Amino acid sequence: MVVPLVDLVIQYRNIREEILPAIEKVMSRGAFILGEELGLFEEEFARYCGGSHCVGVGSGTDALFLALRALGIGAGDEVLLPANTFVATAFAVSFTGATPVFVDVDRKDYNIDVTLIEGAITDRTRAIIPVHLYGQPAEMGEIMRLAKKYDLRVVEDACQAHGARYGFRPVGAIGDAGCFSFYPGKNLGAYGDGGAIVTNRADLAEKIRHLRNYAQKEKNVHPVIGYNSRLDSLQAAILRVKLRHLETWTENRRAAAKLYDERLWKAGIDVPKEKSGCRHVYHLYVIQHDARDELIRVMRDKGVFCGIHYPLPLHRQEPYRLVRKIPRNLPVSSEVCGKIVSLPMFPELTAEQVDHVSREIIHFTNGKMERIP
Ligand SMILES: Cc1ncc(COP(=O)(O)O)c(C=O)c1O
Incomplete structure (x- = not known):
């Protein structure tokens, strides 16, 4: 698939x-x-x-x-x-x-x-x-x-x-x-x-x-x-x-996100959390994984295409290296950019596709855990 x-x-x-x-x-x-x-x-x-x-x-x-x-x-x-x-x-x-x-x-x-x-x-x-x-x-x-x-x-x-x-x-x-x-x-x-x-x-x-x-x-x-x-x-x-279709498409995205949440959360994956009282519209569904780059490679080999939004925080982009940063080293942005991965997300994504992507991620994650002594 x-x-x-x-x-x-x-x-x-x-x-x-x-x-x-x-x-x-x-x-x-x-x-x-x-x-x-x-x-x-x-x-x-x-x-x-x-x-x-x-x-x-x-x-x-x-x-x-x-x-x-x-x-x-x-x-x-x-x-x-x-x-x-x-x-x-x-x-x-x-x-x-x-x-x-x-x-x-x-x-x-x-x-x-x-x-x-x-x-x-x-x-x-x-x-x-x-x-x-x-x-x-x-x-x-x-x-x-x-x-x-x-x-x-x-x-x-x-x-x-x-x-x-x-x-x-x-x-x-x-x-x-x-x-x-x-x-x-x-x-x-x-x-x-x-x-x-x-x-x-x-x-x-x-x-x-x-x-x-x-x-x-x-x-x-x-x-x-x-x-x-x-x-x-x-x-x-x-x-x-x-x-005219946007509300239906948004609800489809939200349903796909809920399915991902259910599948991945149980497996201990760091899933996005909708803020209480807010409506998240899941333009992107972003999880964190310690072995992010390897995960993306393995998934691509299996036909699942993921993205990174964004691999380089703005203070590390060439034109902005010298600008003022609060705090000086931006620890959270610097850390998460190495772990975030965007999973397939669009309104027409099927439950079977979400299941398939989730299964592959869990399989990859369990394989990595088994190798840890
Ligand atoms: C957060 C954010 N800001 C600004 C833009 C710029 O929008 P555009 O590509 O339409 O110029 C985008 C999208 O590309 C975006 O995702």
């Missing part, structure tokens, strides 16, 4: 009859940039996230950059973010001219360790980017409390967490702005790059709408330097179809 990490083709086959007419509609109208489909998607996605506004942009990276830029963050400012995230979270900060400051992560959920945030704040700190990593919400209650106390902006990186909830609140609409990626493999994925910002702040939505379209105030009038970063109409039309 071959089990891929992600399978985008099965999903396309299941919704082909809805997708093709949506594409045809855009093509036959010849309106590819901005326009009706984008406006409708923005309304629908804002509603889905419990936010008042949504602005579709070119990617999740652009969403983060434009949100920070619209909040006035730039050179001389510091922005706090977890060390264990995709590199784009830090790049977006760097694009503004501000300095990313890396904070260690919590061992239990891999998200920013909120007990370390206060010690990271200086008189230059302007914002925090909590990343809802793997689909598990960051500790937003405490983050919002600290942000209020120190007058910091909060830009949620929800690129892996469409539909996740912190308490009753969907992520993305809790801070000043929430940033989403529609990269094809995401829980809500386009057929190309795409992203969006969700916010309850009308002023911010307006600024971002302006910035994404060359900062054009009216035809040929550009009061500031703007960007070209718009979610195109074809992707918007595709995402409108897919958004």
Whole structure:
């Protein structure tokens, strides 16, 4: 049995009859940039996230950059973010001219360790980017409390967490702005790059709408330097179809995660734990294993494809070796990056596939234990 990490083709086959007419509609109208489909998607996605506004942009990276830029963050400012995230979270900060400051992560959920945030704040700190990593919400209650106390902006990186909830609140609409990626493999994925910002702040939505379209105030009038970063109409039309399926797909992911939990937990494997009161959307299902690299090799030989998210914490990426880190050596991020492994996870994953993957992991783990004298 071959089990891929992600399978985008099965999903396309299941919704082909809805997708093709949506594409045809855009093509036959010849309106590819901005326009009706984008406006409708923005309304629908804002509603889905419990936010008042949504602005579709070119990617999740652009969403983060434009949100920070619209909040006035730039050179001389510091922005706090977890060390264990995709590199784009830090790049977006760097694009503004501000300095990313890396904070260690919590061992239990891999998200920013909120007990370390206060010690990271200086008189230059302007914002925090909590990343809802793997689909598990960051500790937003405490983050919002600290942000209020120190007058910091909060830009949620929800690129892996469409539909996740912190308490009753969907992520993305809790801070000043929430940033989403529609990269094809995401829980809500386009057929190309795409992203969006969700916010309850009308002023911010307006600024971002302006910035994404060359900062054009009216035809040929550009009061500031703007960007070209718009979610195109074809992707918007595709995402409108897919958004209708997102809750079912999320429940399928959650069911697969529950099956993995049951199979692997009994065998003593370190499985992810859904935070109490939160809804984890399992963009990735990440376990820890001491023999991670060997496990991935053995599994691949048996047709099971795993991933690592991420093998190198950001403070060890070349451009960021010299930045400030809290604490100085980031022990949890440095340790877990050598043990984490992402198992196959996508909405169409079958119970038989989960059983197969789990059996192979348990078999591998037991074999290793038997060799320990
Ligand atoms: C946590 C996180 N932040 C930011 C991004 C950047 O999104 P994009 O690839 O759409 O630019 C991604 C995804 O790739 C991500 O997983």
